[in-house]
Amino acid sequence: MSISSQEELVKQWESEQASLRQQVVDEDTEDWQRSPEFPGLERVGGVDLSFIKGDDVNACAQLVVLSYPDLELLYEDSRMVTLTAPYIAGFLAFRETPCLLEALQHLEKTQPNLLPQVVLVDGNGLFHYREFGLACHLGVLSGLPCVGVAKNLLQVQGVTKSEEHQSQIASLQRGGDSFPLTAASGRVLGKALRSSDSSTKPVYVSVGHKISLDTALHLTHSCCRYRVPEPIRQADMRSREYLRVHFPTTAD
């Protein structure tokens, strides 16, 4: 792809993000979100993509639905997809949303009773350059509540891996502890969460759609058996397993 055509693509994507961003709902909209016990919440989804080494076009898109609060597998869908859009930081959604949306729509059409009530997404939501990351994108297009959970800090809007940030991480004492990720504007775009007692490195939680930040944080923590919340962890493991079985590494 030529430099100029990529510049044009980015311009088009920026305008699309600005437009869709207005549809994000950063508040609780569901009945189950009203109480900290999440009464009525029975199904939590997780999505992820895995790639074959050296191939950035063919990938395995994974959707899992786990029971809540037991976090047991209710449904899983692994599908090979062909990605057309390139990966450009800040525009991950244009690469991953289409196939994830298809997986959700397929489930809604075939087994609507298993459709998740909220989806945990591997990546950011409002914690994003233009406050419209993958979790917001998938949320708006699917209409489902979504939460962004990133494993690495995106340095954006003045939030950096500074010594101050490092010391805030060090101050997280136990699972559930968190601190806000505040933009230069003063707006809180997300929170760093120590997801379990036994993990030092936090995960970065932000609103995707139809959920408040505090509810997103509490839900994420409630889904953690290990550092990465179980829905995303299961999606990740199962998509890798799918590739291992169907595209075994050629032994030399």
Added chain:
DNA sequence: GCGACAG
């Protein structure tokens, strides 16, 4: 030229 760059 150097650093940053969700997945």
Added chain:
DNA sequence: ATCTTGTCGC
């Protein structure tokens, strides 16, 4: 995302 097994420690 992926390259990569064992190993040290709680």
